[in-house]
Amino acid sequence: MSTLVVDPNLYERVEKVALEQNSNVNDILAEAIRYYLWELDRRKISEESKVYRQRHTELKAQYLGHYIAMYNGQVVDQDTDFQILYRRVRQRFQHTPVMMTLVEEVVDRPLARRGFRMRGDSP
Numbered sequence: 001m002s003t004l005v006v007d008p009n010l011y012e013r014v015e016k017v018a019l020e021q022n023s024n025v026n027d028i029l030a031e032a033i034r035y036y037l038w039e040l041d042r043r044k045i046s047e048e049s050k051v052y053r054q055r056h057t058e059l060k061a062q063y064l065g066h067y068i069a070m071y072n073g074q075v076v077d078q079d080t081d082f083q084i085l086y087r088r089v090r091q092r093f094q095h096t097p098v099m100m101t102l103v104e105e106v107v108d109r110p111l112a113r114r115g116f117r118m119r120g121d122s123p
Contacts, residue, residue: 006029014028014029014032040097044097045097048071048073048098048099049101051070051073052099052101052107053108056103056107059075059103060103063078064103064104064105065080065102065103065104066079066103067080067081067082067085067100067102068085068103069098069099070098070099070100070101071093071096071098071099076092076098082100082102085100
């Protein structure tokens with residue numbers, strides 16, 4: 001097992017949070033690292049999404065109706081079946097963030113929210 005060196009002031013803050021949450025330092029640090037990695041993945045997918053939108057016309061001409069996988073701005077795989085594409089991408093890239101999307105006629109589909117309610121709203 002590796003040793004993690006944490007700045008004493010930061011460690012003290014983590015100890016305080018662990019105490020307040022009736023948890024332990026290891027769990028707090030593990031959760032913080034998971035969140036940090038999740039945020040890095042989210043940013044990477046967001047960057048890929050920007051490239052997808054910029055290249056949509058070109059991608060639509062070649063892949064309309066297909067699911068594509070984009071990594072570092074390049075289409076690395078495509079398929080008409082999302083599950084098959086997903087399995088290949090995960091086998092090849094494992095946990096690396098890779099954007100997978102259906103190439104449609106319109107670059108951004110409007111989102112519809114159903115049943116959305118803010119806390120405190122009356123039924």
